[in-house]
Amino acid sequence: MTDLTKRRLILLSLIALAFVAFFLSGADQLLTLDNLKAEQARFQAWLAEEPFTVAGGFFVIYVVMAALSLPGATLLTLLGGALFGFGWGLVIISFASTLGATLAALIARTLAREPLEQRFAIQLERINAGIRREGAFYLFTLRLIPLFPFFVINLVMGLTRMRLTTFYWVSQLGMLPGTAVYVNAGRELGHLESLAGILSPGLIGSFVLIGLFPWLARALVSIARRRRLARRFARPRRFDHDIVVIGGGSAGLVASYIAAAVKARVALVERDRLGGDCLNTGCVPSKALIRAARVAHEIREAPRYGIQVGAPSVDFPAVMAHIHGAIREVEPHDSRERYEGLGVKVMAGEARLADPWRVGIRDATGERLLTTRHVIIASGARPRVPPLPGLEAIEVLTSDNLWQLEVLPGRLLVLGGGPIGCELGQSFARLGSHVTLVEMGDQLLPREDRDVAAEIEARLDEEGVDVRLATRALRVVPEPDGAGHRLVVASGETESSLSFDRLLVAVGRQANVEGLGLEALGVETRPDGTLAVDDTLQSVLPNVWACGDVSGPYQLTHASAHQAWHATVNALFGELKRFRVSYRALPAVTFSDPEVARVGLNEREALEQGIACEVTRYSLADLDRAIADGHREGYVKVLTVPGKDRLLGATIVGQGAGEMLAEFTLAMTRGIGLNKLLGTIHPYPTRSEAVKATAGVWKNAHKPERVLRWLERYFAWRRGRATPSRESAEVSKTTGS
Structure with missing residues (x-):
């Protein structure tokens, strides 16, 4: 046993003894407002006789309680105000609380920083990054706005790399306003002589101030941040716009719409096409392709229903024409004319932040500068192409350029087994391509449960897709005869090669953050490349916000719209009220066949997060409508709080799963349990009855x-x-x- 370990054990033993002594002595029962009020007269008399003894003893007791994170600091603060008055009470408690907080940080650092840094390196690095980015102001913000109890801040900050001297003086200043509020409240309580005094203006004002303090502190922090910015950059005296939105995809369009709807002056800057990926290269074209592929599949399946037809003949150029026709039909919804009619100033060009309040717009005619109170970055993301040797020698297909194909690939190799890879791979196989799907992980759809992935894998295998799991792509090489290429892969220690005519890369997306001028302004990115924003979608710059794919963590169209509402409302009205974005009831659908739809937790996530849950499962093979349709594959799986009907999550695998999911999403959003879903009338025979049937399975398992x-x-x-x-x-x- 090392000397350091011995010292840690001794310190831990002393702290444990102090905790035991505190509770065994009944001190936790004595530190109540009633007891302190009852003993106030005795304390006042003692103070008059021995002021230094009482003040010194109070100081030491407060330091010890704060250092050991014992309960009762708030009541001691009130007592200090009642005993010593506002002036001396503030001085004594301010220094005692700061010294105790510093000792608590030192104890946490001595006992736990080293082992916790090894186990929770990622979480602590986020805090250390905040300290490096904003320095002492990061801690000052935590002190001034008491989102967390002070003892939690003491312990957590002790685990970081912040210097204790910095911790001390920042805590001394940051806790001073809050301490003053509580000391003043204690002083008012000390003057209370009867029940009528409860209604005194001074006492009422003190407690109103306690309630308003977090709001006032947030306003002060906001002012302080703006002044820090003003020292670095020249803030305009007047602004051209309330908001400039960078990016005209799903997030940018929704943000612009909301800002214009509340009569803010908003400019929307887009360098390519309005509608972004969803309209032009994502949701709309992919669903049009999936529909065409499903028709071909249904024709092949017709004999099972007694309908005799020949094999489908796929006219691939006509399929692509159908896809582009769908884009043109939807395009007016996202058009420049529509948004200008709503009051949005739409501009084409490249946007770059000159400073937090000035956005430069460069187009074919030159460059102009806009001033704005707030900037919302909604620049989206693009397909990630891995640095695979030999890849530069071929034209790689991605979800961006796939829609320019003119000839159906004979041999299509899909790299990536996530939602995009599964959807597109299955569709091209149904249209007639020989598809090989390579996934580095040991299952398809890595975010889903294994049984869900197994359903999709079985269907793809049934339809002729060659699925290669736990297979790592190494390099691209030409065929020996020069006709086509091969992908060299490794499965375990064994190498092999897969021939292909076209290679579709679907291994994820990366945020578009380059060229926006963010690095020069200190706006950082996360390890995955997305912009670093807080849960109100605010960046380190208080007037720069981000939403959509560029900020993550979910690169989904409806997630972008959800974020856009929060970013816009927080930007325009954040001084009064801010809304934290929640993904608890965010739905997601993989449009394979069968579809995979999920909201909330699945079993994998519940296990990883240590959340206890109860799983209820209903097979669609028992659903009358599924039997009549001849599509009985799939199931509904819900997670609930053990012994209760409150939903934690739901996963549906089957035809129409995405449409069925809406009821579970509504239930989670509005706090509706399975009992109420069971009591809701559903039309017969429909697939939505599976929701009620699942609730029935749960109810039967919990019958009295x-x-x-x-x-x-x-x-x-x-x-x-x-x-x-x-x-x-x-x-x-x-x-x-």
Whole structure:
């Protein structure tokens, strides 16, 4: 055992003894407002006789309680105000609380920083990054706005790399306003002589101030941040716009719409096409392709319904024409004309932040500068292409350029087994391509449960897709005869090669953050490349916000719209009220066949996060509509709080799963449990009945057995027989058994 370990054990033992002594002595019971009020007169007399002894003892006790994170600091603060008055009370408690907080940070650092840094390196690095980025102001913000109890801040900051001297003086300043509020409240309580005094203006004002303090502190922090910015950059005296939105995809369009709807002056800057990926290269074209592929598949499946037809003949250029026709039909919804009609100033060009309030716009005619109170970055993302040797020698297909294909690939190799890879791979196989799908992980759809991935893998295999799991792509090489290329892969220690005519890369997306001028302004990115924003979508610059794919963590169109509302409302009205974005009830659908739809937690995530749950499962093979349709594959799986009907998550695998998911999403959003879903009338025969049936399975597993036994006895009595067992005996006599 090392000397450091011995010292840690000794310190830990002393702290444990102090905790035990605190609670065994009943000190936690003494530190109540009633007790302190009852003993106030005695303390006042003692203070008059021995002021230094009382003040010194109070100081030491406060330091020890703060250092050991014992409960009662708030009441001691009130007592200090009542005993010493506002002036001396503030001085004593301010220094005692800061010294105790610093000792608590030192204890946490000595006991736990080294082992916790090894186990929770990622989480602590985020805090250390905030300290490096904003320095002492990061801690000052935490102190001034008490989102977390002070003792939690003491312990967490002790685990970081912040210098203790910095921790001390920042805590001394940051806690001072809050301490003053509570000391003043204690002083007012000390003057309370009767119940009528409760209604005194001073006391009421003190407690109103306690309630308003977090809001006031947030406003002060906001002002301080703006002044820090103003020292670095020249803030304009007047602004051209309230908001400039960079990016005209799903997030940018929704942000612009909301800002214009509340009569803010908003400019929307887009360098390519309005509508972004969703309209032009993502949701709309992919669903049009999926529909065409499904028609071809249904024609092949027609004989099972008694319909005899020939094999489908796929006219691939006509399929692509159908896809581009769908884009043109939807395009007016995202058009420049529509948004200008709503009051949005739409501009084409490249945007770059000159400073937090100035955005430069460069187009074919030159460059102009816009001033704005707030900037919302919604620049989206693009397909990630891995640095694979030999890849530069071929034209790689991605979800961006796939829609320019003119000839159906004979041999299509799909790299990536996520939602995009599964959707597109299955569609091209149904249109007639020989598809090989390579996934580095040991299952398709890595975010889903294994049983969900197994359903999709089985269907792809059934439809002729060559699925290669746990297979790593190494390099691209030409065929020996020069006709086409091969992808060299490794599965375990074994290398092999896969021939292809076209290679579709679907291994994820990376945020578009380059060229925006963010690095020069200190706006950082996360390890995955997305912009670093807080849960209100605010960056380190208080007037620069981000939403959509560029900020993550979910690169989905409806997630972008969800974020855009929060970013816009927080930007325009954040001084009054801010809204934290929540993904608890965010739905997601993989449009394979069968579809995979999910909201909330699945079993994998619940296990990883240590969340206890109960799983209820209903097979769609038992659903009347599924039987009639001839599509009985799939199931509904819901996670609930053990013993309760409150939903934690739901996963649906099957035809129309995305449409069925909406009811579970509504239930999670509005706090509706399975009992109420069971009591909701569903039309028959529909697939939505699976929701009610799943709730029925849960209810059957939680039926009140004791009540049912009493009911059985009650009905037996009503029929004229004493007990069910006696009735059974009489039946046995009658049958002669």
